Amino acid sequence: MPLWSRAQQQDFRSRVRGCLLGGAIGDALGAGIEFESLEKIRAAHGPQGVTGYVPAYGRRGSVTDDTQMVLFTVDGLIRAHIRRDGGSWHPPTDVHQAYLRWAATQRDWGPDERRADLGWLGREEWLYAQRAPGQACLSGLTGPDAERLGTLDAPRNPHSKGCGTVMRAAPFGLLVAWEPGLVFQLAVECSVLTHGHPTGYLAAGALAVIVHAVARGGTLEEGVHLALALLSERPSHEETTAALRGALDAVRAGEPSAERIEALGEGWVAEEALAIGVYCALVAHDVKSGLLLAVNHSGDSDSTGAICGNLLGALHGETALPPTLLAELEGRGTLLELSDDFVLELLHGPELHGxxxxxxxxxxxxxA
Structure with missing residues (x-):
């Protein structure tokens, strides 16, 4: 990592915090309406749909499996960078181990103190809760062969392209010292740990590259066009490419609306969740308006909200996030602590390892 000025370090920390907190806010906004139609959302909450948090999982501001898996993705990336100092460097292995620790939170009552590998994140008791986890994520990380590392040649769940592969991919884009092609590749290799369909893992790579572009100070449009260029080099990219181009076309089609979102899909599969999240981020007047647009539709509201929040948070930084939504956000302290540890590791890792x-x-x- 090159030497950065204090201003550059502060900007980077703001974007990392913004990305993780923004994604969690979008996730929590959609959590209470995830399985409802637009018609039912409007009937229950008015013609604008939800305009803030609604109760989910026993409280307002609850996050879902989307935020849980993002947290463990970051944990895995930190450990990968620590391991590199010891001469061992294979980030998908560390991310896979982190996802296995997440899977334990979905079956155990609380942290097993006998496990030496948990670290501080794995001991956060509030994370031991099922929040509608995706079946491909669970099946890819449980069972007798759970320890087997999925690869591009032998992926887990080879026919799955559910949005669980893309809603956790934003942290890869925060590796701002990496080249975009390597960020794309890492997101792909960590997607096939649970989702093996090309559209699923290519959508994850595309989101990572867009986040990477804006975290480096670029625009969303630049990020989307870079993602399209990298997609064009990959076999079986057509569905993901069409979805991103559809998002760009929707921006030019007129005033943003829930109906325009629904023309892009419902978000249950990776390319649709990516397209909706990108579209809402592109047309957003501010962070809150973009997030509310991203969740008020008939579909996977929490995942599309999370993706939009990741993008807008990385673009504008933490100070642009709505304070009224931050105040009630579940796990805010954990998200901030992990964000800052990620920044410390990337900027000052060698100082921390000795x-x-x-x-x-x-x-x-x-x-280990």
Whole structure:
């Protein structure tokens, strides 16, 4: 990592926090209406649909499996960078291990203190809750061969392209020192851990590259066109490419609306969730308006809200996030702590891996 000025470091931290918190806010906005039609949403909440949090999972501001998996993605990326200092470098392995720790939160009552690999995130008791996890994510990370690493040649769930592959992909784009092609490839390799259909993993790669572009200070439009260029080099890219082009066409088609969103799909599959999230981010007047647009439709509202929030948060930084929505957000402290640890690792990793801090950091992020 090159030396950064203080202003550059502050900007990066703001974008990382914005990306993770923004995604969680979008997730929580959609959590209470995820399985409802637009007609029912409007009947229950008025012609504008929801305009803030509605109760889900026993409270307002609850997040779902989308945010849970994003947290564990970041945890895996931190550990991968720590391991690199020891001469071992294969990030998909560390991300896979992190996802296995997430899978444990979906079956266990709470953290197993006998496990030395949990780290601080795996001991957060509030994460031990099922929030409508995707079946491909669960099946890809459980069962007798759960430890098998899915690869592009032998992916897990080879026919699945559910949105569970794309709603967790934003953190790869925060690796701003990497080249876009490598970010794309890493997101793909970590998608096939649970979802093996090309459209599923290519949609994840596309989102990562768009986040990467804006986290580096570019525009959303630049990110989308870069993603399209990288997609064109991949076999079986047609569905993902068509979805992104559909999002761009929708921007030019006129005033944003829920009906225009529904023409892009419902978001249950990866390319539709990507298209809706990108479209809403592109037409957003501000973060809140974009997020509300992204959740008020008949479909996977929490995932499309999360994707839109990841993009707008990375684009504008944490200070652009609506304070009234931040105040009630479940897990806000955990998200902030993990965001800052990610920034510390990327900017100051060698300083954390030796001397007096070595033990502290190893306890937070243990590696075998």
């Amino acid at each position: 001397g007096e801090l070595r033990t502290v950091w190893a306890e937070r992020y243990p590696i």
